[in-house]
Amino acid sequence: MHIPDGYLDLSIAAVMWVLTALVIGLSLKKVAESKNLNVPLLGVISAAIFAAQMLNWPIPGGTSAHFVGGALAGILLGPYAGSIAMASVVAIQAFLYGDGGLIALGANLWNMAVVNVFVGWYIYRLLERYSKFGAAFVAGWLGITTAAIFVGIEAGLSASFRYPAFVAISAMGVWHGVLGLIEGFITAGIVSYIHSSRPDLEETSNAVISKVPVAFIGVMILLSPVFAYLAEIVGYSEPLENVAEEIGLAEKQSYTGIFPDYTIPGVNEYIGTLISGAVGVVIFLSLAFMRQHASAD
Amino acid sequence: MHLLIEKTVKSATSYFQDFFIHEYSRKTYLHDVHPSIKLLGTLAFIILSISTFQVKKILLILASVYVLALNTGLDVGVLAKRSSLFAIFSFLIVLPVSVFERDVVYLITFPLRVFASISSLQLFILTTRFSEILYGLKKLRIPGMMIDIIWLTYRYTISMFRDLLSILVAREARRLKKTSHIETLKGGSKSLGLFLLRSFEKAEEIELAMNARGRKISYRGKYRAGFFYILYISGVATWWMML
Numbered sequence: 362m363h364i365p366d367g368y369l370d371l372s373i374a375a376v377m378w379v380l381t382a383l384v385i386g387l388s389l390k391k392v393a394e395s396k397n398l399n400v401p402l403l404g405v406i407s408a409a410i411f412a413a414q415m416l417n418w419p420i421p422g423g424t425s426a427h428f429v430g431g432a433l434a435g436i437l438l439g440p441y442a443g444s445i446a447m448a449s450v451v452a453i454q455a456f457l458y459g460d461g462g463l464i465a466l467g468a469n470l471w472n473m474a475v476v477n478v479f480v481g482w483y484i485y486r487l488l489e490r491y492s493k494f495g496a497a498f499v500a501g502w503l504g505i506t507t508a509a510i511f512v513g514i515e516a517g518l519s520a521s522f523r524y525p526a527f528v529a530i531s532a533m534g535v536w537h538g539v540l541g542l543i544e545g546f547i548t549a550g551i552v553s554y555i556h557s558s559r560p561d562l563e564e565t566s567n568a569v570i571s572k573v574p575v576a577f578i579g580v581m582i583l584l585s586p587v588f589a590y591l592a593e594i595v596g597y598s599e600p601l602e603n604v605a606e607e608i609g610l611a612e613k614q615s616y617t618g619i620f621p622d623y624t625i626p627g628v629n630e631y632i633g634t635l636i637s638g639a640v641g642v643v644i645f646l647s648l649a650f651m652r653q654h655a656s657a658d
Numbered sequence: 659m660h661l662l663i664e665k666t667v668k669s670a671t672s673y674f675q676d677f678f679i680h681e682y683s684r685k686t687y688l689h690d691v692h693p694s695i696k697l698l699g700t701l702a703f704i705i706l707s708i709s710t711f712q713v714k715k716i717l718l719i720l721a722s723v724y725v726l727a728l729n730t731g732l733d734v735g736v737l738a739k740r741s742s743l744f745a746i747f748s749f750l751i752v753l754p755v756s757v758f759e760r761d762v763v764y765l766i767t768f769p770l771r772v773f774a775s776i777s778s779l780q781l782f783i784l785t786t787r788f789s790e791i792l793y794g795l796k797k798l799r800i801p802g803m804m805i806d807i808i809w810l811t812y813r814y815t816i817s818m819f820r821d822l823l824s825i826l827v828a829r830e831a832r833r834l835k836k837t838s839h840i841e842t843l844k845g846g847s848k849s850l851g852l853f854l855l856r857s858f859e860k861a862e863e864i865e866l867a868m869n870a871r872g873r874k875i876s877y878r879g880k881y882r883a884g885f886f887y888i889l890y891i892s893g894v895a896t897w898w899m900m901l
Contacts, residue, residue, distance in 0.1 A: 365744050366775035367708045367768070389801055400803060401865035402858070404810020405818070409857035411811060412819035413850055417666045418843065428850075437854065445804065449811045456791050457812070459740065459779050464704050521708070521771075523755045523764060543843070550847020551854060559855055636896075 362429070362537075363454065363469055364512060366462025370519040372592040377515065378467030380585055384475045384578055385448055388441035391574070398442045407446040410434055411453065418543060431473055432481020432504035433548045436497060437555070437562070439570060440482040440578075447474035468515050476582055477508040481548075483579060493556050494549045501548025502541040509537030514586045518593050662846055663826050686730035688785040691884035693794030696782055699884075699891045703778035706898050711767045715901050720774045722894045727781055740780045745773035788812055793879050814864075821860070822853045 369377075392398050410430045417427055434443035451473050454460035461469040481504030488496035513533035517526030524532075555562060628636070688696065707719045727737050749769040756765035786794070792805050829849055837845065 365748070365772055366704050366779070367748070367772035371705065371709060385804070386801075389803055393803060399865060400806045401810060401868050402861040403807045405814050405861035405864055406854075406857055407807060407811035408814035408818040409822075409854055411815045412822050413853065415666055415819060416662065416822070416846065416850070418662060418846065445807060446811075448804070449808045452808050453788075453812055453815075457783065457788060459776060459783055462704065462775060463701060463779055464708065464775075521711075521768070523752065523759065523768075546843050547847050547850065550844060551851040554848050554851025555855060558851070559858075562855075562858065 362473060362509060362512060363451075363461030364465040364472075364516065366464045368462075368516050368519065368522050369465050369468055370521050370593060371464065373515055373519050373589045374464045374468060376588050376592040377471045377585075380581060380588065381467045381470045381475060384479075384581065385444060385470065387574060387578070388444045388448075391441040392445055395442070398438070403438070403442055403446055404449070406434075406438060407449040410446055411450045414450070418547070428547050429473065429477065429505055429508075429544060430548075431477025431508065432485070432497075432500040432544075433551060435478040435482030435504070436485050436500060436548070436552055440479050440575060441570075443478040443482065444474045447478055468512075471585065472508045472511045472515075475578070476511050477504045479575070479578055479582060480504045480507045483575075485552075494553045497552035498545040498549035500545070502538075502545030505541040505544045506534060506538045509533040509541075511585070515589055518586070518589050520593065662842055663823070663830060666823075666826075686732065686785065687882075688726070688730040688732075688781075688887070690882045691887045692797075692881035693786050693790040693879075694797040695794075695881075695884040695887065696786060697791070697794050697798065699887060700778050700782040702891050702895060704775040706895060707774035707778065708771050710898075711764070711771070712901070713763070713767055713770070715898055716767060716770045716774050718894065718898055718901060720770070720777065722890075723774065723777045723781055726890065727784075730785070732781070732784055737777060737780055737784065740784075741773055741777040744776055745769045748772040790879060790881075810864075818857060818860075821856060822850075825849050825853050825856075 392403070410433070413428055413430055415427065431443070431447050434446045437443070438446060448470050451461070451470055452466070455463065455466050455469070481500040484503055485496045485500040488499055510530055510533060513530035514526065516522045516533075517524060517529035522529065691699075703719055703723060707716060710716060724734055724737070727734050746769070749765070752765060752768045756762065756768075789809070792809055796802065796805050826846070826849055829845060
């Protein structure tokens with residue numbers, strides 16, 4: 362589920378960062394306004410979700426699956442706090458373990474901290490009047506499956522990843538659709554247990570949630586593949602190379618060394634020699650100084 | 659249920675090792691560079707890696723990252739080992755499409771891009787403590803509330819995992835007969851439910867303790883501006899553009 366750097370085009374990664382920043386920013390604002398939620402509670406519950414993710418559930422065939430908990434976070438804490446809790450977990454996984462990339466972190470946050478949490482929460486709120494167990498099961502199942510489908514959409518739309526979108530979406534969707542049943546079952550078990558033991562906790566997740574922002578976020582989730590598609594059309598695919606070409610630093614001839622004859626093609630011979638010399642000096646001097654300035658201990 | 663505990667402990671042991679590897683004690687130049695500068699430098703390396711499919715450009719970034727690691731005294735073997743798993747996985751993922759399109763270059767460049775970008779990230783991780791990363795994020799104007807939550811999540815993960823394991827082991831100790839997969843799922847879910855309830859209670863205790871001690875979490879540090887690091891990255895970026 363964690364997309365590493367290199368799978369997404371920069372334009373798509375940038376769009377996902379913008380969308381994520383909007384939703385997480387709004388969530389932080391909502392949580393800051395809330396009276397029931399505070400930083401220690403969110404920190405500790407995020408740690409609990411992180412710990413719960415380490416459970417490896419044995420499944421028939423000798424393999425195992427682990428719990429993700431996005432829908433559960435939404436159901437227990439409400440969509441805003443749930444998305445922040447999941448964002449915290451996903452950020453730690455990226456910065457501590459290198460699970461998922463930094464450029465792709467926006468997309469990973471979008472999939473696991475926004476789509477998984479909000480879709481799970483929407484489904485639970487829609488179905489809970491019929492059966493809390495059933496609603497939590499469907500929320501857990503479809504929350505993770507939808508998040509996986511979004512991974513497929515983002516990777517599939519990226520030109521860097523050569524598989525057609527429908528292949529990427531099917532591979533992610535079908536696989537997680539099956540594994541998601543376990544996620545749904547665990548989510549339902551936890552929600553039922555908490556509902557029977559501490560029904561008062563539901564007040565935390567249901568408190569002060571106005572319809573307009575969550576509807577807006579729902580529309581954003583629905584439209585995000587369109588934004589990604591447009592970003593791909595506008596921005597494919599190697600912007601830095603385009604910049605290099607535009608400013609005359611790239612060359613189309615076959616490779617003739619880094620700086621052929623210490624010059625830069627297209628640049629005045631003397632200036633080219635000067636720049637190529639300066640680049641080499643900068644790299645090696647900086648390396649030497651780094652070595653020299655390392656702490657004694 | 660014992661399978662659940664066994665598999666979990668096995669997986670978590672290797673996972674938690676990273677908590678300690680992360681607290682890398684050796685001091686090199688890179689350890690002293692301001693974390694926000696290092697983070698921006700890492701982003702630059704990653705962007706340069708994933709912005710191209712030209713082998714020579716990717717190799718330049720890869721060489722630059724490993725020369726930097728070598729120069730600052732890091733164990734290059736550890737860096738390569740930590741970066742290679744997902745690169746191999748990426749190779750296997752793109753193998754079918756490369757064979758179908760008869761494009762050997764793509765089969766090499768795609769995993770190489772992934773390897774270069776993961777190596778850049780791992781270099782950052784291996785030379786920056788988690789508290790320093792958060793300090794760097796704070797300096798980059800990431801909202802303080804988000805950073806405080808991430809910091810608390812980091813601080814309490816191992817403690818929470820220990821609580822969870824205690825609940826599972828206690829339940830396992832009371833078990834009298836072998837359980838099926840479905841029963842394991844049911845029992846495990848109940849255990850998780852109990853664990854989350856206890857987490858809420860623990861959160862209340864921690865909040866009271868934080869109120870008593872003062873709630874402000876401070877991230878301080880004294881770092882170099884990283885002048886030579888910036889020069890190095892600028893030089894590599896210029897070289898990359900000229901290639």
